[in-house]
Amino acid sequence: MDYDFSFFLVLATFVTGIVWGVYALLQRKGIVDAAAQEPIIVEYARSFFPVVLVVLLLRSFLFEPFRIPSGSMMPTLLVGDFILVNKFTYGVRLPVLNTKIIENGSPERGDIVVFRFPKDPTVDYIKRVVGLPGDRIGYYNKQVFVNGAAVKQTALGEYMGGTQGAGMEGESLFSEELGKVTHDILVRQGDPSAREGEFVVPAGQYFVMGDNRDNSNDSRFWGAVPEGNLVGRAFFIWMSWDSGKPGISFNRIGTVLE
Numbered sequence: 001m002d003y004d005f006s007f008f009l010v011l012a013t014f015v016t017g018i019v020w021g022v023y024a025l026l027q028r029k030g031i032v033d034a035a036a037q038e039p040i041i042v043e044y045a046r047s048f049f050p051v052v053l054v055v056l057l058l059r060s061f062l063f064e065p066f067r068i069p070s071g072s073m074m075p076t077l078l079v080g081d082f083i084l085v086n087k088f089t090y091g092v093r094l095p096v097l098n099t100k101i102i103e104n105g106s107p108e109r110g111d112i113v114v115f116r117f118p119k120d121p122t123v124d125y126i127k128r129v130v131g132l133p134g135d136r137i138g139y140y141n142k143q144v145f146v147n148g149a150a151v152k153q154t155a156l157g158e159y160m161g162g163t164q165g166a167g168m169e170g171e172s173l174f175s176e177e178l179g180k181v182t183h184d185i186l187v188r189q190g191d192p193s194a195r196e197g198e199f200v201v202p203a204g205q206y207f208v209m210g211d212n213r214d215n216s217n218d219s220r221f222w223g224a225v226p227e228g229n230l231v232g233r234a235f236f237i238w239m240s241w242d243s244g245k246p247g248i249s250f251n252r253i254g255t256v257l258e
Contacts, residue, residue: 006095009056016052019045060095062087064232066114066124071167072210072217073126075184076112078164081252082239083126085114085232098228107132107206107230109146110181112257114231115208119222126234127218130178131199131207138198139220142187142213144176145198152177159186163244168212181258188214195220206230 023042026032038046068081077083087093092102098116107113107129117123130144131137138145143153159165159173172189175182194214201207205224210216219225240252 006060009052009059010096012052013049013056016045016049020049056095060087061092065238066126066234068126071165072212072215073112073128074165074168074186074212074215075159075161075173076128076211076257077126077234077237078161078240078249078252080164080241080243080249081237082241083234083257084236084238085234087232089233090227090230100228106227107233109179110183110258112234113206113208113225114234115225116229116231118225118229121229124231125208127208127210127216128178128183129206130209131201131219131224133201133203133205135201135207136198137201137207137219139193139209140196142193144178144209153185156184162242164240164242164249166244168215183211183258185211185213186215199224 019042023032023038023045027034064085064087066083066085068077068079068083071079088102088104090107091100091104093100109129109132111129112126113129114124114126117125131146136145136147138148144151154175156173156175159168159171161167161169168186172187174185174187176185191214194216197220199207199219201224204227206227207219207224209218209220235257237252237255237257240249241247242249
């Protein structure tokens, strides 16, 4: 889990830095013979400290990789996609504590965001921002409404997903214009809409939905995402593994997410 790994990185950086630093200080003060061979634990600390420090800084403040485990964001993201998440788009936060130390922007309608699940913050979710603070979001008959206005949808025919998208093969594919972003969604025609109703987004929170509208556990069921739970904005597919073949889906590598 992201929280556990972040804690491990912080702990590893702290321990290796202390071990190496204390030994170097003892050498400088003449307490330890500088010509003597370093203890094995100091050798390991000196070798690993720069590595874990760089990984901690990159992962905490710049970019973090994630793997897509479910089909809730199909057809935009498929099971087996590996994505990069921009960690500083919505501000810089301290690792583990998740305290924001630098303000840098807010999510926009249409952004694909990774966040800590409000019901269990140790689990990371990925969805698309549909509602901003103060918005009224309606969902009726598989149609999204933002502040009373229907979000434009255009039918694109049946979805042909290949092996990675086989679970939704033949379902209805639509193009949706959400804010400045035009993206594709999937719906199951003939089935009732999942959790219809109108939702008012509280201040400092965001209403999120999966692009696979009838197969997504999202804000329709458990509410909005607090700003403090945001991890970052997903923007790039750097690897994709098709377990159905099995093999690498080269055509998905390098996809810029919208």
